[in-house]
Amino acid sequence: MSKLLITWWTWFIWSHAVVELLQAWHQVVILDNLSNSVQEVTEAIFTITWIHPLFEYADIRDIQQVETIFTKHVFDGVIHFAWLKSVKESCDKPFSYYENNILGTINLLRCLDTYNVRNIIFSSSATVYDASSEDAPFEEQMKTGNTTNPYGTTKFIIEQVLKDMAQWRQMNITCLRYFNPIWAHPSGLIWEDPHDVPTNLLPIMMEVLEGKREKLFVFWDDYNTMDWSCIRDFIHVVDVAQAHKIAWENLAKWFNIYNIWTGKGTSVLEMISLVEEVTWEVFPYEIVSRRDGDVSISIAKVARIKKAIGREAQLSITSAIKDALIFRANIYN
Numbered sequence: 001m002s003k004l005l006i007t008w009w010t011w012f013i014w015s016h017a018v019v020e021l022l023q024a025w026h027q028v029v030i031l032d033n034l035s036n037s038v039q040e041v042t043e044a045i046f047t048i049t050w051i052h053p054l055f056e057y058a059d060i061r062d063i064q065q066v067e068t069i070f071t072k073h074v075f076d077g078v079i080h081f082a083w084l085k086s087v088k089e090s091c092d093k094p095f096s097y098y099e100n101n102i103l104g105t106i107n108l109l110r111c112l113d114t115y116n117v118r119n120i121i122f123s124s125s126a127t128v129y130d131a132s133s134e135d136a137p138f139e140e141q142m143k144t145g146n147t148t149n150p151y152g153t154t155k156f157i158i159e160q161v162l163k164d165m166a167q168w169r170q171m172n173i174t175c176l177r178y179f180n181p182i183w184a185h186p187s188g189l190i191w192e193d194p195h196d197v198p199t200n201l202l203p204i205m206m207e208v209l210e211g212k213r214e215k216l217f218v219f220w221d222d223y224n225t226m227d228w229s230c231i232r233d234f235i236h237v238v239d240v241a242q243a244h245k246i247a248w249e250n251l252a253k254w255f256n257i258y259n260i261w262t263g264k265g266t267s268v269l270e271m272i273s274l275v276e277e278v279t280w281e282v283f284p285y286e287i288v289s290r291r292d293g294d295v296s297i298s299i300a301k302v303a304r305i306k307k308a309i310g311r312e313a314q315l316s317i318t319s320a321i322k323d324a325l326i327f328r329a330n331i332y333n
């Protein structure tokens with residue numbers, strides 16, 4: 001059993017990962033400034049696990065607030081999720097992204113170093129792969145950088161910083177590069193920030209099913225794919241959460257990067273068909289022109305993580321769609 005600091009902000013994967021960690025009897029302390037999430041999530045986590053995760057209020061941009069938490073607890077490691085993650089928002093408010101994602105991470109690293117906590121799991125993203133590359137599937141050693149938005153830049157920069165930390169401060173660091181995690185926990189009880197206007201595909205599709213939007217606009221540019229729509233490596237968020245637990249329990253020395261994780265591509269039009277199969281309804285959509293920054297194909301190569309942890313992603317996209325429907329029904333009924 002280990003004692004872990006979990007930093008959160010808007011991203012929904014942390015709550016699922018906390019469930020997996022608590023169920024494996026790890027102790028968890030959550031750090032958040034609640035600027036874009038709600039403390040009630042910890043109640044939902046309790047309902048699922050029967051364990052209350054400890055919650056500590058702190059703004060990661062303020063090193064004194066972060067340090068206070070290190071004076072109260074002795075940690076074995078940290079799983080760092082405290083990321084702003086909207087591509088569009090990052091173009092509108094780049095400084096918020098630099099302050100939270102870069103300065104916040106540096107503050108955290110200083111505290112880790114000062115209090116001799118050397119083990120880190122870091123939420124990275126497929127967005128770090130060179131966007132000009134049409135070389136999907138992406139392998140971990142492929143070129144990164146050449147990012148198309150400030151969000152991607154922050155992830156890219158912090159990966160470089162962490163590599164230095166492993167080398168010069170003897171930290172053990174695993175970066176997990178997420179592809180396209182999709183909802184939701186099968187309990188229907190834990191959620192992504194409900195106040196955000198969604199920009200990702202599945203949340204928007206859910207809003208169409210609820211009648212909040214008339215239809216889905218499919219961004220299209222005669223992509224070089226079998227049905228001309230973009231292809232993504234969608235992965236069930238519970239698989240992603242389990243990857244954090246397994247990565248923590250198998251944390252190896254110095255610096256490691258893993259893609260997570262299916263290795264299978266699904267096009268946007270195939271996603272629509274899968275939603276139609278689950279709901280037995282015709283799903284309304286319209287083809288529109290492409291969205292800036294979209295790459296045609298983003299799929300992971302998964303050989304490295306398979307070798308490291310001996311496991312493949314286990315849950316299907318159809319189960320993620322069904323779980324997303326349960327979740328939406330729960331919060332709106």
Ligand code: UD1
Nearest residue numbers: 087125126127179199200201204217218219230232268294
């Ligand atoms: C983006 C980020 C990725 C991040 C992920 C989850 C980039 C380049 N990508 O992925 O790093 O992990 O969000 O936050 O930074 N689509 C439509 N209509 C819509 C919405 C989406 O057709 O209304 C299409 C998009 O063109 C894309 C696919 O659906 O082909 C998935 O889009 P989205 O869910 O936004 O994720 P990505 O842009 O792939």
